[in-house]
Amino acid sequence: MNKKIFLWIIWILILTGILAGTAILSFCVGAASIPLKRIFSLILEGGGSSEYSILFDIRLPRILLGFAIGGALALSGVILQGMFRNPLVEPYTLGISGGAALGVSLNMLLGLQRSFGALTLPFSGFLGAISVIILVYSLTVRKGALRIQGLLLCGVMISFICSSLIMLIMALSRTEDLHGIVFWVMGSLEEPSWFLIKTVSLVSFLGLVISYFFCFDLNALSLGEEEAQHLGINIERSKRLLFILASVLTGFSVSIAGIIGFVGLVIPHFVRMVIGRDHRILLVASFLSGAAFLILCDTLARTIISPLELPVGVITGIFGGGLFVYLLSKKGHSF
Amino acid sequence: MLQVHDLTCGYDTKFFLKNINFKIKEKEFVGIIGPNGSGKTTLLRALTKIIRPRQGSIYLEGDNIENLTFKELAKKIAVVSQGLDMELRMEAEEYVLLGRIPYRRGWQFIEAHFDRDIAEGAMASTDTLKFRDRLMENLSGGERQLVVIARALAQQPKLMLLDEPTSHLDITHQVAVLDLLKRLNSNNGLTVAVVLHDLNLASEYCDRLILLQDGRIYKIGIPQEVLTYQTIEEVYKTVVVVKQNPVSLKPYVFLVSQEGQKQRK
Numbered sequence: 001m002n003k004k005i006f007l008w009i010i011w012i013l014i015l016t017g018i019l020a021g022t023a024i025l026s027f028c029v030g031a032a033s034i035p036l037k038r039i040f041s042l043i044l045e046g047g048g049s050s051e052y053s054i055l056f057d058i059r060l061p062r063i064l065l066g067f068a069i070g071g072a073l074a075l076s077g078v079i080l081q082g083m084f085r086n087p088l089v090e091p092y093t094l095g096i097s098g099g100a101a102l103g104v105s106l107n108m109l110l111g112l113q114r115s116f117g118a119l120t121l122p123f124s125g126f127l128g129a130i131s132v133i134i135l136v137y138s139l140t141v142r143k144g145a146l147r148i149q150g151l152l153l154c155g156v157m158i159s160f161i162c163s164s165l166i167m168l169i170m171a172l173s174r175t176e177d178l179h180g181i182v183f184w185v186m187g188s189l190e191e192p193s194w195f196l197i198k199t200v201s202l203v204s205f206l207g208l209v210i211s212y213f214f215c216f217d218l219n220a221l222s223l224g225e226e227e228a229q230h231l232g233i234n235i236e237r238s239k240r241l242l243f244i245l246a247s248v249l250t251g252f253s254v255s256i257a258g259i260i261g262f263v264g265l266v267i268p269h270f271v272r273m274v275i276g277r278d279h280r281i282l283l284v285a286s287f288l289s290g291a292a293f294l295i296l297c298d299t300l301a302r303t304i305i306s307p308l309e310l311p312v313g314v315i316t317g318i319f320g321g322g323l324f325v326y327l328l329s330k331k332g333h334s335f
Numbered sequence: 336m337l338q339v340h341d342l343t344c345g346y347d348t349k350f351f352l353k354n355i356n357f358k359i360k361e362k363e364f365v366g367i368i369g370p371n372g373s374g375k376t377t378l379l380r381a382l383t384k385i386i387r388p389r390q391g392s393i394y395l396e397g398d399n400i401e402n403l404t405f406k407e408l409a410k411k412i413a414v415v416s417q418g419l420d421m422e423l424r425m426e427a428e429e430y431v432l433l434g435r436i437p438y439r440r441g442w443q444f445i446e447a448h449f450d451r452d453i454a455e456g457a458m459a460s461t462d463t464l465k466f467r468d469r470l471m472e473n474l475s476g477g478e479r480q481l482v483v484i485a486r487a488l489a490q491q492p493k494l495m496l497l498d499e500p501t502s503h504l505d506i507t508h509q510v511a512v513l514d515l516l517k518r519l520n521s522n523n524g525l526t527v528a529v530v531l532h533d534l535n536l537a538s539e540y541c542d543r544l545i546l547l548q549d550g551r552i553y554k555i556g557i558p559q560e561v562l563t564y565q566t567i568e569e570v571y572k573t574v575v576v577v578k579q580n581p582v583s584l585k586p587y588v589f590l591v592s593q594e595g596q597k598q599r600k
Contacts, residue, residue: 005445215444216436223423223433227416229385231490232409232437277424280444 008281015288022292023063026299030059031306062189062302065197066295069189069253070263072204074290075211076246077264078271078282082218083242084148090265091250094155095132098162100254103128104184105169108177121184122196125255132158133247148225148239186311187258189298200252207249211283214242218279260313262320263290273327293320336361336526337382337494341391344381345550350389351377352550359494359528364520366541367530368561370571373547375530376417379496382528383414396493409437413487415480417498423471427482430471431458434489457488461515477508484515495519497529501536509533513540538562538585546570562586 028036032054042052076091091097107113107124136158140150166185170178191197217238220228229235253260267290268282275285297315304310337359345351351374359365367375380386382393384400393400395411403411413434423430434457435450446454458464461481466474474482480500487495497516501509517540519525531537537544538558546554546561548570554561564577567588574596576589591599 002451212444216439220433220436222425226380226385227414229405230383230409230412230414230416231433232404232406234405278429 011275011281011285012288015285015292019067019288019292019295022295022299023067026063026066026295027055027059029299029303030054031302061191061194061197062298063295064201065189065191065257066298067291068197068201068204069257069260070267070291070294071287072200072207072249072253072290073260073263073294074267074271074286075204075207075283076249077290078268078279078286079211079214079218079242079246080264081268082279082282083221083239084152085222085224086152087269088265089152090261091246091253092259092261092264093152093159094247094250095136095158095162096129096155096247096250097254097259098159098166099128099130099132100125100251101128101185101259102162102165102169103131103255104258105166105173105181108180108184109169109173111177119193119196122255126251129247129251129254132162133244133251137243151243183311184258187260187313187316188309189257189294189312191256196256200256203252204249207245208284208287210245212280214238214245215279215283217242218283222277222279258313260294260316262316262324263294266320266324267293269324270327336396337528338394339382339391340394342381342388342393343390344386344388345377346386350550352381355391355552357545357552357555359526361493361526362520362524363526364517364540364542365528366537366544367528367547368532368534368537368544369547369553374550375547376498377550378547379414379498379528379530382496383412384408406437409490411492412494412496413490413492415483415487415495415497415500417502425471426467427463427469427471427474427485428454428458428467430482431463431467431486431489434486437490453491454485454489457485458482460488460519461485477504477511480504480508480512481515484512488519492525494526494528497527499530499532502532509536516540534562534567534588535580538587539580539583558585562588 028034028039032051034042034051034055038051039055042049042055045052073091077089080089080091080094081087103124103126104121106128107120112120112124136151136154139154140147166181170181173181217228217233217235220231220233221235221238223231225235250264268286271282271286271289275281294312294316297319298312300319301310301312301315339355339357342355343350343353355378367378369375377386381388382400384403384405387401395403395408400408431454432446432450435446435454438450455464458467461484463478463481463485466478466482471479471482484497484500495516500512500516504512513536516527516529520527529541531541541558543556544554544558544561545552546566553570554566562577563586564575567573567575567577574591576591577586578589579585580587
């Protein structure tokens with residue numbers, strides 16, 4: 001067995017360990033303190049008590065959602081940074097989150113959620129994300145070639161337009177809706193619907209599997225587009241499919257959890273610095289680290305000022321940004 | 336093995352190459368020369384399907400390249416481009432292994448043993464095994480160029496295209512790179528087409544030269560036919576003197592400065 005693959009397996013085991021540890025920690029701590037011993041007996045006893053429902057109806061769904069969304073965001077960050085060869089790209093730079101936030105804000109302004117139920121919220125978010133994706137995509141695809149610089153600029157501009165429109169909506173909306181919009185924009189892993197949690201987990205996992213069909217394409221793209229083509233990669237097709245994959249992953253995440261920044265930007269960087277830049281390990285390592293990172297941040301968000309709860313986006317921003325600046329200053333790093 | 340038939344192509348609406356016709360025979364060592372902007376790089380890009388022809392066609396071993404996938408093409412033609420990204424944080428061996436990408440099969444994520452053996456062989460024949468664990472960005476320009484050629488060899492191509500492989504190199508590495516190509520050409524039967532700026536290197540190493548001017552072929556032939564002072568003065572608009580290299584008997588182009596010309600008069 002060669003050294004590189006051995007090292008990769010070790011890394012996957014370490015990261016899985018960290019992920020499992022974080023999940024268990026998150027399962028055990030919270031506003032209602034339930035001692036570890038009691039947890040074991042609760043699991044054995046089965047449902048019924050209120051403590052059991054805190055564990056399995058409140059904490060477990062959040063852990064699962066953190067896993068799915070953290071993984072999906074980090075994965076789409078790796079994919080986008082790889083195909084753009086630009087370290088500053090993240091899922092939200094392309095305007096996808098802006099579109100989703102706009103969709104949700106519109107929903108709240110029009111009161112759709114009150115008349116048709118809470119499920120319309122993620123649905124309208126997804127609709128917003130998809131429309132932005134289609135818009136950005138059709139604006140930047142000319143003569144069959146996906147222009148990467150254009151895509152980036154277009155995405156940033158659409159982000160600005162969306163956030164201006166959201167502010168307009170905020171100015172027009174009633175106070176009680178305003179609160180909802182603000183909280184949604186800040187991001188949260190609270191999601192009552194098991195159906196949505198299962199859907200996003202499935203999407204996120206499938207995303208990881210599909211991304212592995214493109215690991216060599218991404219490796220080749222790190223040399224530049226023309227070089228990748230010389231290595232036999234059909235880059236137009238690969239870029240298009242990778243862009244769609246990253247968009248769908250982000251669209252699903254944003255429409256369910258709101259805007260959770262920094263996971264897609266910081267985690268891929270972090271993993272690249274520590275483990276290396278071969279996409280064969282980078283994809284899965286980022287997925288696992290992103291999942292662990294988001295679960296950890298959510299646990300902090302729940303516990304720091306409990307019984308109140310902080311928006312998880314605040315924690316990922318402060319924590320992720322801080323960690324990133326520290327690493328950057330510690331070790332001269334270039335993309 | 337390569338046949339370019341009435342090729343016209345370019346970017347957007349401008350036509351860079353017009354009515355190009357030539358053939359490259361198997362095991363030939365062909366130089367492509369011409370002034371800046373005459374279409375040398377564009378020609379190479381057309382040969383690898385990066386630019387599609389507007390008119391005419393290109394045949395590789397009898398197949399029209401339009402009908403070959405990029406993957407099939409990458410198994411037959413390897414390209415050494417101009418100016419590799421300087422900040423490439425990748426070990427030389429990993430970089431050479433990228434040359435095996437066209438050969439990977441469906442679910443194969445890890446290189447097979449023979450992929451490693453081929454990569455190692457490519458590094459051995461370019462004398463780069465000693466750099467295998469060094470990062471590409473830490474190699475000197477000449478060392479890096481040899482590793483890039485090793486990657487191209489790992490693709491096991493029939494034809495290797497190189498775009499100014501000797502620019503920015505000192506004479507030691509210029510000769511090392513071209514000697515290596517010549518060796519691969521005569522020992523392994525690799526067909527080589529190389530874009531060169533240095534007319535004297537082109538004259539010394541190439542069997543045949545293709546001289547381009549403004550996107551058209553000005554002249555094709557052995558160095559003695561192409562590198563005459565009339566042709567060069569006509570195409571490059573520069574006064575030169577052509578003499579024979581006393582050892583290889585190939586033509587050698589001397590540049591004459593303006594002052595030198597005055598003194599002579």
